[in-house]
Amino acid sequence: MNRRLFIRNSLLAGGALALGPRMYANGLNFADWKIHPIRKDVYLFTERGGSIVFLRNKTGTVVVDSQFPEQAGHLIGELKKTAPVPFDLLINTHHHGDHSGGNIAFKGQVKQVLAHINSKINQENQAKAQQSEDKQLYPDLTFSDKWCVDFGKEKICAHYFGPGHTNGDALIHFENANIVHMGDLLANKRYPYIDRGAGASMENWMLILDRAQNVFDRKTLFVCGHGRDANDVIVNRDYLREMKFFFESIFDHVKKEIVAGKTKEQIIATPAIPMMESWVDPNSFVKPLLETAYHELTIPA
Numbered sequence: 128m129n130r131r132l133f134i135r136n137s138l139l140a141g142g143a144l145a146l147g148p149r150m151y152a153n154g155l156n157f158a159d160w161k162i163h164p165i166r167k168d169v170y171l172f173t174e175r176g177g178s179i180v181f182l183r184n185k186t187g188t189v190v191v192d193s194q195f196p197e198q199a200g201h202l203i204g205e206l207k208k209t210a211p212v213p214f215d216l217l218i219n220t221h222h223h224g225d226h227s228g229g230n231i232a233f234k235g236q237v238k239q240v241l242a243h244i245n246s247k248i249n250q251e252n253q254a255k256a257q258q259s260e261d262k263q264l265y266p267d268l269t270f271s272d273k274w275c276v277d278f279g280k281e282k283i284c285a286h287y288f289g290p291g292h293t294n295g296d297a298l299i300h301f302e303n304a305n306i307v308h309m310g311d312l313l314a315n316k317r318y319p320y321i322d323r324g325a326g327a328s329m330e331n332w333m334l335i336l337d338r339a340q341n342v343f344d345r346k347t348l349f350v351c352g353h354g355r356d357a358n359d360v361i362v363n364r365d366y367l368r369e370m371k372f373f374f375e376s377i378f379d380h381v382k383k384e385i386v387a388g389k390t391k392e393q394i395i396a397t398p399a400i401p402m403m404e405s406w407v408d409p410n411s412f413v414k415p416l417l418e419t420a421y422h423e424l425t426i427p428a
């Protein structure tokens with residue numbers, strides 16, 4: 128790797144490592160890709176889809192999540208400018224297309240792909256259902272509870288704390304840099320999607336947020352899968368409490384509505400979660416969140 132060139136590039140665009148060419152998406156809007164240094168040898172890539180985090184050190188390159196094929200291609204193209212064989216490991220935080228759809232761009236260019244065992248199954252099921260198996264690069268390495276690797280001066284650990292956003296969410300910790308990619312277990316003031324069809328659990332999602340506060344520390348930087356905008360995705364440990372409060376507010380609201388005698392249809396028609404006015408919901412995820420809370424509160428014990 129030509130580290131000097133890589134760092135010099137990081138001084139471009141006021142701290143952003145590099146700024147992509149303006150790309151016309153959907154014929155109307157344009158989007159820029161950006162690479163921001165986070166800490167030590169760990170960087171954030173943003174364009175369209177879930178946040179990508181990558182490590183580049185003297186040992187090589189590890190990438191966490193892949194957005195979509197076009198976006199992954201932008202990242203690969205940039206990284207190839209400074210290292211001929213750039214990819215040792217690709218990790219997926221979970222199977223959703225905006226986090227793993229770009230895996231295919233790494234085909235033949237990455238040594239291994241890691242994900243939680245349930246995430247791999249979900250990715251296979253999703254591809255079969257969409258008849259898009261030829262557009263996938265599946266994980267060839269899986270774990271169930273915890274998986275770690277020493278990578279030069281960095282140690283990377285993948286943790287699984289049970290079902291949350293899906294039943295296969297991995298938390299990826301770069302221990303030396305002390306950065307965790309939380310995948311879609313964290314969204315910065317943006318309503319998250321909850322994928323009941325893929326085994327999600329709102330109740331356990333709150334326990335995951337508690338556990339992450341104990342396992343990681345006050346200096347840890349947490350990368351959210353999404354934010355109010357693509358670049359607004361890095362938070363500290365205090366934010367995990369706020370995310371938990373979001374789910375508590377949903378449960379509290381649904382409980383009150385059930386006690387008040389409202390029907391399921393009336394409850395899931397609530398347009399926004401009370402107390403959460405500063406959060407945005409551009410994809411109308413409020414309904415599946417309310418439905419999940421209703422389901423979890425009313426299923427027989």
Ligand SMILES: [Zn+2]
Pocket residue numbers: 221223226292311320
């Ligand atoms: Zn997701």
